[in-house]
Amino acid sequence: MAFPILTSLIALPIAGAILLLFVKDDEAQAMLPRQIALVVSVLVFAETLLLWWHFNPTLSDFQFVERHEWIPAFGISYSVGVDGISLLLVVLTGFLTPIALLSSWESVHKKTRAFCICILLLESAMLGVFVSIDLFLFYVFWDAMLIPMYFLIGIWGYDRRVYAATKFLLYTMAGSVLMLLAILGLAILSHTTTGHYSFDLVSLYDLQIPPNLQFWFFLAFTLAFAIKVPLFPFHTWLPDAHVEAPTAGSVILAGVLLKMGTYGLIRFSFPLFPLAASFFAPYLGVLAVVGIIYGALVAMVQPDLKKLVAYSSVSHLGFVVLGITAMNVQGVQGAVYQMLNHGVSTGGLFFIVGMLSDRRHTRLISEFGGLKSVMPRLVAVFLIVTLSSIGLPGLNGFVGEFLILLGTFTANPRLASFAATGVILSAVYMLWMFQRVNYGPVSNGKNAALSDLKPREWAGILPVVVMAVLMGILPNLFLRPIEPSVEHMLSQVRQGAPAEIRASR
Amino acid sequence: MPIGAYSAIVPMACVAVAGIASMTAEAFRAPGERMPIGPLGAIGLIGAAISAVLLWGRDTGSFGVVSGDNFGIFVTCVLVVVGLLSLAFSSPAIDREHLPGGEYYALMLFATAGMMLMATATDLLVIFLALEVLSLGVYVLTGIRRDSPLAVEAALKYFLLGAFASAFFLYGIALTYGLTGTTHLAGVGRAIAMQASHPTPITIAAITLLLVGFSFKVSAVPFHMWTPDAYEGAPAAVTGFMSTGVKAAAFAAFARVFLAALSPLHADWAAIVWVIAAATMIGGSVIGVAQTNVKRMLAYSSIAHGGYLLVALVSGGDVGKGALLFYLATYAVTNLGAFGVVTLLESGHRPNDRVSDYAGLWYSHPVLAVLMTVFLLSLGGFPPFGGFIAKWYVFTAAVDAGNVWLAIIGVLTSVVSVAFYLRIVVMMYMTPAEERIDVPPVPPIAGAALFASAAIVLYLGILPTHVLNWAAASVATLF
Numbered sequence: 007m008a009f010p011i012l013t014s015l016i017a018l019p020i021a022g023a024i025l026l027l028f029v030k031d032d033e034a035q036a037m038l039p040r041q042i043a044l045v046v047s048v049l050v051f052a053e054t055l056l057l058w059w060h061f062n063p064t065l066s067d068f069q070f071v072e073r074h075e076w077i078p079a080f081g082i083s084y085s086v087g088v089d090g091i092s093l094l095l096v097v098l099t100g101f102l103t104p105i106a107l108l109s110s111w112e113s114v115h116k117k118t119r120a121f122c123i124c125i126l127l128l129e130s131a132m133l134g135v136f137v138s139i140d141l142f143l144f145y146v147f148w149d150a151m152l153i154p155m156y157f158l159i160g161i162w163g164y165d166r167r168v169y170a171a172t173k174f175l176l177y178t179m180a181g182s183v184l185m186l187l188a189i190l191g192l193a194i195l196s197h198t199t200t201g202h203y204s205f206d207l208v209s210l211y212d213l214q215i216p217p218n219l220q221f222w223f224f225l226a227f228t229l230a231f232a233i234k235v236p237l238f239p240f241h242t243w244l245p246d247a248h249v250e251a252p253t254a255g256s257v258i259l260a261g262v263l264l265k266m267g268t269y270g271l272i273r274f275s276f277p278l279f280p281l282a283a284s285f286f287a288p289y290l291g292v293l294a295v296v297g298i299i300y301g302a303l304v305a306m307v308q309p310d311l312k313k314l315v316a317y318s319s320v321s322h323l324g325f326v327v328l329g330i331t332a333m334n335v336q337g338v339q340g341a342v343y344q345m346l347n348h349g350v351s352t353g354g355l356f357f358i359v360g361m362l363s364d365r366r367h368t369r370l371i372s373e374f375g376g377l378k379s380v381m382p383r384l385v386a387v388f389l390i391v392t393l394s395s396i397g398l399p400g401l402n403g404f405v406g407e408f409l410i411l412l413g414t415f416t417a418n419p420r421l422a423s424f425a426a427t428g429v430i431l432s433a434v435y436m437l438w439m440f441q442r443v444n445y446g447p448v449s450n451g452k453n454a455a456l457s458d459l460k461p462r463e464w465a466g467i468l469p470v471v472v473m474a475v476l477m478g479i480l481p482n483l484f485l486r487p488i489e490p491s492v493e494h495m496l497s498q499v500r501q502g503a504p505a506e507i508r509a510s511r
Numbered sequence: 512m513p514i515g516a517y518s519a520i521v522p523m524a525c526v527a528v529a530g531i532a533s534m535t536a537e538a539f540r541a542p543g544e545r546m547p548i549g550p551l552g553a554i555g556l557i558g559a560a561i562s563a564v565l566l567w568g569r570d571t572g573s574f575g576v577v578s579g580d581n582f583g584i585f586v587t588c589v590l591v592v593v594g595l596l597s598l599a600f601s602s603p604a605i606d607r608e609h610l611p612g613g614e615y616y617a618l619m620l621f622a623t624a625g626m627m628l629m630a631t632a633t634d635l636l637v638i639f640l641a642l643e644v645l646s647l648g649v650y651v652l653t654g655i656r657r658d659s660p661l662a663v664e665a666a667l668k669y670f671l672l673g674a675f676a677s678a679f680f681l682y683g684i685a686l687t688y689g690l691t692g693t694t695h696l697a698g699v700g701r702a703i704a705m706q707a708s709h710p711t712p713i714t715i716a717a718i719t720l721l722l723v724g725f726s727f728k729v730s731a732v733p734f735h736m737w738t739p740d741a742y743e744g745a746p747a748a749v750t751g752f753m754s755t756g757v758k759a760a761a762f763a764a765f766a767r768v769f770l771a772a773l774s775p776l777h778a779d780w781a782a783i784v785w786v787i788a789a790a791t792m793i794g795g796s797v798i799g800v801a802q803t804n805v806k807r808m809l810a811y812s813s814i815a816h817g818g819y820l821l822v823a824l825v826s827g828g829d830v831g832k833g834a835l836l837f838y839l840a841t842y843a844v845t846n847l848g849a850f851g852v853v854t855l856l857e858s859g860h861r862p863n864d865r866v867s868d869y870a871g872l873w874y875s876h877p878v879l880a881v882l883m884t885v886f887l888l889s890l891g892g893f894p895p896f897g898g899f900i901a902k903w904y905v906f907t908a909a910v911d912a913g914n915v916w917l918a919i920i921g922v923l924t925s926v927v928s929v930a931f932y933l934r935i936v937v938m939m940y941m942t943p944a945e946e947r948i949d950v951p952p953v954p955p956i957a958g959a960a961l962f963a964s965a966a967i968v969l970y971l972g973i974l975p976t977h978v979l980n981w982a983a984a985s986v987a988t989l990f
Contacts, residue, residue: 031877077976079983080907142903146894153893160941168941172933179929183922186903190910190918197911 010072011060012086012137015053015096019103019126019133022046026123036118040111043122047103047129054100061093063487066494068139068208076143081193081203085140090491091272091342092136094484095265098349099136101469102261103129108466109357110254113364114162121162125254128154132262136269141189142205144274145182148266152178155255155263163250170243170250177243181233188226192278195219210278211498217281224282227275228290234267237290237327238297241320248316249369253360256312260319261353265345268326272338276330277495280502284333288418291331295424297324302431306438311359311369314439315352318395321428322348328425329410333499337413338492339485344406346484347477351395351403354470358388361463362443365456371439376448381458385444387467392440394474396433402477405485519571519579522559522587523627526594529555530620537613548616549602553595555620559627560591575695576634582836583631585985586763589840590630590756592967593847594623597752599960600851604748607857607951610655618655619752622648626760635684635694638764642680642728645760646673649753653745665744672737673727680724686717700772710779718780721768722787728761729817731787732794739802742810747857747864750806751850754813755843762820766835770827777827784825789920792818796928805853805864808931809846812890815928816842822921823905826912832986834904837979841889841901841971848964849886852879855953855961863948869935871944879953880939882965887936889968891929897971904979 022043029039061069068087076084088096107125114121131154134147152175160171189205196204196213204210215223233240244264248256276283301321308314326348329341361384362377363369378385390401397403407429415422448454459467477484517524532555533548540546563584571579597619605612625644632638650673654666688694690713691702703714710718723734730738742750769780795815802808820842823835856863856872856879873880889896902925909918953961971978 075976077979079976079979146899149899150894153888157940160937168937171941172930172937175933176926176930180923180926183926184919187906187910187915187918187922190903190907191915194907194911 008070011053011057012070012088013072015050015057016086016130016134016137018050018053019046019130023123023126023130026119026126029119031117031119036115039119039122040107043126044104044107046126047100047107050129050133051100051104054097057088058093058097058487061088061487063090064490066090066490071139076140079203080205081196082142082205083140084143085206086134086137086143087139088137089494090487090489091495092269093487094342094346095136095262095269096133098265098346099129099132099262101473102257102349102353105353105357105466105469106254106257106261108462109257109360110162110252111462113360114252114254117161121158121254124154124158125258128158128258132258132266135266139207140205141192141207141210141274145186145189148182149179151263155259158255159247159251162252163255164252165250166246167250170246173243174247178233181240182230184226185230188223191219191223207273215279220279220282221285224275224279224286227278228271228286231267231270231275232293234270235264235323235327236267236320237293238300238320238324239293241297241301244320245313245316248319248356249310249312253356253363256356256360257353260315260356261349264319264323265349268323268330268341268345271327271330272341272495276333277498280499283499284503287331287333291328291414291418291421294324294327294331295421295428297321298328298425298428299431302428302435306431306435309370309372311362311371311439311443312356314371314435315355315359318432318435319348319352321432322352322395325407325410325425325428328414328421332410332413332417333496334413334416335489335492335496336409337417338496339488340406340409340411340413342488342492343481343485344403344410347394347402347406350470350473350477351391354391354467354474355395357467357470358384358391361459366452371442373450374443374453375450376444376446377453377456378444380448380453380456383459384463387459387471388444389440390471390474391467392436394478396436397429400475400478402474404478405481517573518566518569519573519577519583519631520628521562521566522591523624523631525558525562526555526620526627527624529558530617530624533613533620534617537611537617540613546612548612549598552598552616552620556591556594556598556623560588563587563591572633576637577628577631578633579631581985581987582767583763585836585981586630586759586839587627589759589843590623590626592840593752593756593759593843594619596844596847596851596960596964597748597756599956600751600847600854601748603951603954603957604746604854604857608656608746610746615652615655618648618652622652622752623756626756629760630763632764633696633767635687635696635699635768638768639677639681639684641760642764643677645757646677649749649757652749652753653741655749656746659744662744662746665741669737669741676724676727676734679720679727683717683720683722683724686713686720690714690717696767696772700774703773704775710776714776715779718773718776719783722780722783725761725765725768726787729758729765729820730814731817731821732790732814735791735794735814738814739807739810742813743804743806743864747806747850747854747862750809751847751854754810754850755846758813758817758820759839759843762824762835762839766824766832769824770832774827781825781827784821785914785917788818788821788825788917790818791815791821792920792924796924796931799928799931802931803866805866805869805935808866808935809849809853812928812931813846815924816846816890818924819902819905819921822909822914822917825917826908826914828908828912829983829986830904830911831908833979833983834901834908836982836985837904837975838901840978840982841897841968844964844967844971845886845889845896845898848961848968849883849890851957851961851964852883852886855879855957856948856950858949858951861948863950866934866938867945868948869938870942871947872939875944875947876950879950879961882961883939884936885965885968887932889972891932892925895969895972897968897975900972900975900979
């Protein structure tokens with residue numbers, strides 16, 4: 007039997023969390039839990055790289071599949087596997103968790119052990135979401151993930167943390183419970199057609215779902231994912247959660263959690279319900295474009311750095327959804343790529359905002375100015391990450407946005423042209439923010455003596471910069487494993503789509 | 512091995528004997544002498560557990576009115592767990608508040624015996640007797656703090672309304688007897704199946720009266736009015752006991768009467784139970800949001816959980832019945848655990864049961880806070896805890912039976928209920944304590960019981976297969 011690499015990936019952070027339970031919870035020895043958690047998360051990252059190494063990029067099917075019966079009476083199994091779509095998201099999760107830990111290394115100083123346990127449990131749940139190929143298992147991880155995130159925001163967040171945490175949890179949960187019913191409906195439909203319950207994704211892909219049910223199921227799934235993404239107009243929880251979360255929480259929230267929504271669209275909503283998907287895709291596309299422009303405009307006027315980055319996420323994730331709704335290879339591939347980009351760049355941005363906020367205990371843009379002369383290294387890194395978020399050619403953001411716009415243009419030129427304004431707007435708000443924070447004279451005396459990047463911060467931010475450059479100049483390294491799975495997924499959608507749509511593509 | 516005619520009553524006999532023993536022990540106790548009466552009850556309950564396990568799969572019966580079928584045994588086992596945990600949580604409360612130990616334990620054990628009888632009875636009159644046995648015990652336990660006006664009020668209210676509901680129930684039995692000429696469930700079922708497909712007004716009246724009686728006992732909306740007062744007034748350990756044990760016994764009998772005997776009329780009563788289930792879920796969870804007292808909040812929470820159980824009941828079928836049993840088991844352990852924490856936080860001179868008393872609990876008593884969180888999250892239906900699997904099972908039953916709207920109401924109200932469970936969590940973790948509440952040290956047995964409950968909750972959430980299969984096997988033999 008092959009080594010259960012995916013199970014060990016999920017289990018490793020949990021094991022680390024259990025190990026932490028035996029570490030003395032002592033304010034004086036707050037370093038030890040952090041170090042253990044960091045070691046564990048780096049090991050997990052190494053293992054995700056190993057996974058990538060052994061991954062066969064020419065196949066479109068799920069690889070490293072493990073199946074064990076869980077609740078056999080209802081056809082529920084513990085089934086995990088990765089394909090090209092989830093592989094890099096798994097790697098991204100592994101990549102960002104140690105960075106998140108580093109980002110809150112010093113700013114979190116109460117109950118460090120519990121904090122590290124939350125981060126590790128969160129990592130397990132996130133990995134579980136991406137590798138589950140049983141819908142029930144997926145839902146378990148999807149819902150379980152809310153708990154550690156809730157505590158991260160609620161305990162270690164800023165002033166309005168309780169409000170933000172509660173809103174986050176209730177909002178996301180309200181969206182996902184209907185998905186649970188749709189999952190149940192699918193399993194029961196499988197029971198009536200094939201005679202046995204099944205939650206297995208691969209067999210549910212082949213299920214013939216009547217059109218009216220497809221519509222309801224699609225709506226239930228997509229509502230859950232749209233809230234998570236967050237797609238306009240379901241985004242209101244996001245700015246609160248981001249602003250109040252501790253830096254580590256923001257990094258993971260922006261870097262990984264939001265991707266679960268778009269991942270869900272690609273993995274579940276579209277291929278499971280192709281008929282409904284083709285019907286609703288144009289509407290989703292419109293919402294995505296509204297989100298792109300709305301998010302950008304709102305980001306522009308934010309006085310708070312964190313809120314600005316949060317709204318920029320709404321805008322960027324709009325691009326991802328837009329790419330998915332294009333339903334062609336460029337669009338979806340670009341969407342997956344942009345998910346990775348956004349994880350790297352926005353994760354990095356939140357890290358840097360966290361650094362500024364640690365130093366000054368404020369995140370207001372007006373409090374800063376002229377940082378370039380005070381902390382040249384930090385500002386240099388800041389610049390690279392900002393440009394990567396804008397989508398400067400040569401850095402990662404460009405590739406994703408370009409592919410998405412290309413795909414969208416083939417499917418719907420009008421939407422693409424509206425969306426393209428978002429690219430310009432993102433340059434406006436990001437560069438304007440960058441200029442106000444970093445250039446000009448040092449107007450505020452409190453900024454004059456700020457320290458530059460510390461070794462710990464270097465260790466966290468350097469990988470982000472390297473990835474931003476690497477993904478910008480070697481996109482094929484990342485696109486290659488994605489492509490077969492994306493094509494497979496699109497062929498599934500096309501097979502189930504109505505005839506006129508099949509003809510037009 | 513020959514199995515006598517008495518075998519089906521052995522479990523409840525064990526418990527009843529333990530109850531008599533504790534009463535006797537109390538009578539012979541010298542003033543001031545400490546006597547371990549609680550362990551006597553534990554011995555009786557363990558005896559009940561062993562005999563129940565031995566009876567599994569044998570489908571025995573005693574006197575024609577008590578059935579040792581798997582359904583009854585499953586509920587009996589749940590009741591044993593309820594009894595054991597309640598005993599463990601009671602002992603600190605008894606010591607602290609100087610409650611009369613012998614009477615307390617005896618009443619609790621007699622009530623448990625009554626619950627077991629109710630879960631296994633196959634005759635309407637025996638169900639009624641069992642109902643009275645368990646109710647009388649619980650009425651007195653509710654008011655056992657005689658010097659507390661709140662407790663006395665609660666007990667009186669509970670007693671008056673309960674007696675009223677019992678009368679309804681008895682009238683329903685009388686009408687059923689008039690219709691069918693028997694009170695035995697199998698006979699009732701046969702007679703009803705033979706009668707015309709259109710039920711007469713008398714049949715409807717009989718069903719309605721039985722339904723009112725059961726609805727009161729499971730505190731379904733709109734028959735729930737007594738619940739918050741009784742739950743708040745009683746000592747927390749008693750509240751935990753009655754919110755789980757009474758519910759388990761009443762739902763077992765409810766299922767026996769409605770899903771077996773009255774199943775030919777399913778179409779007629781399902782519509783009413785549908786409405787009651789929806790009202791119970793909505794009422795319990797929405798009113799729960801406004802509570803500031805933890806015990807009242809958990810009272811409304813248990814009302815809402817009764818609604819989910821009703822969903823399983825109205826959905827029927829093998830899935831629905833299995834879901835009912837699994838939900839009962841999970842809910843019993845989880846809710847008892849939550850009330851266990853509430854009990855352990857009570858101190859001699861003040862109940863510490865306002866939500867604001869929980870502020871900062873995580874910082875002062877991290878273990879208690881984390882255990883409470885496990886129970887609350889499980890009640891809220893989060894994975895990987897048992898409550899999630901239980902809710903999922905119930906909703907599967909609902910969707911399977913075509914009650915999609917009931918399932919939608921169910922999932923949405925469970926989000927609402929999460930809102931109030933979170934209020935306690937917010938207090939424990941995210942609110943600094945204004946004044947430190949003094950919490951007495953946790954006795955080892957109660958602590959072990961809490962850990963055991965949390966372990967069971969996790970077990971049911973992560974590896975539910977065994978219990979799930981037992982629940983499914985329990986309903987296969989009965990109906």
